Amino acid sequence: MILKIDHLGIAVKDLAEAKRAYEALGLKVQAEHDVPSEKVKTAFITVGESHLELLEPSDPSSVIAKFLEKRSGLHHICLLVDDIEKSMAEMKAAGAQLLDEVPRVGAGGCRVAFIHPKSAAGVLLELKQV
Template identity: 40%
Template sequence: MFLRIDHIGIACHDLEKQIELFSRTFELTVVVREVNEEQGVKEAMLHIADGEGGGSYIQLLEPLSEDSPVGKFLAKRGEGVHHVAFGVPDVADAMAKIGEKGVRLLDERPRHGSMDSLIAFLHPKDVGGMLTELVQSAKPSQNG
């Protein structure tokens, strides 16, 4: 079902500071910066590597407000890993298959994600306490 780990989402208070840290320390390059009003974040995708199933990234997330999901996460847990995202060939199909196994879906249908992808989230209590995202890449070459 999974093609790759698409990205690791990391919540932070200062996006620019974290971009500088990850760029300097790990020699990662920012490939996309976006503001996602629907999710209440400013974000940067830093490229790690490409593989057969597509690219892998670090996604740095700064909340647009304290009452956004990432803002609430930071207030409760502080900076750090927010979610793990897995690349899938078809996010709607993956949602259906996973939902049939009793895992609660936080999204009723796929929605717009970073880099024009389609995404959906799974309930963390049903997958070992980890907020899990499913990602269908917009680029056919990243869909396997």
């Protein structure tokens, strides 16, 4: 079952500049993390029950660096689920194309899996189970 929007991933070229921009909008950065496995530096901003996740590549080979070659801004929507294997199986049975066959370990040790944008009207979706 999908519980809520966990976060929105926003690809930025310069994390410090992006933080200043969001702070000018009255949104405060609560936490920053280095995620070497994904080759990104992140800053989290809480908005209601969700977060904005600003993502700056820490290496030119990161997925976010590739995305930024084309554009900056909204990159993915992450949906919190209660049972990731069950959600993945149900989505696959309904014809959705998953980018992960089994969940992988994401930031903070959560299990995550991605859904191809073809199966979500052009949006990259991430599933996450805490």
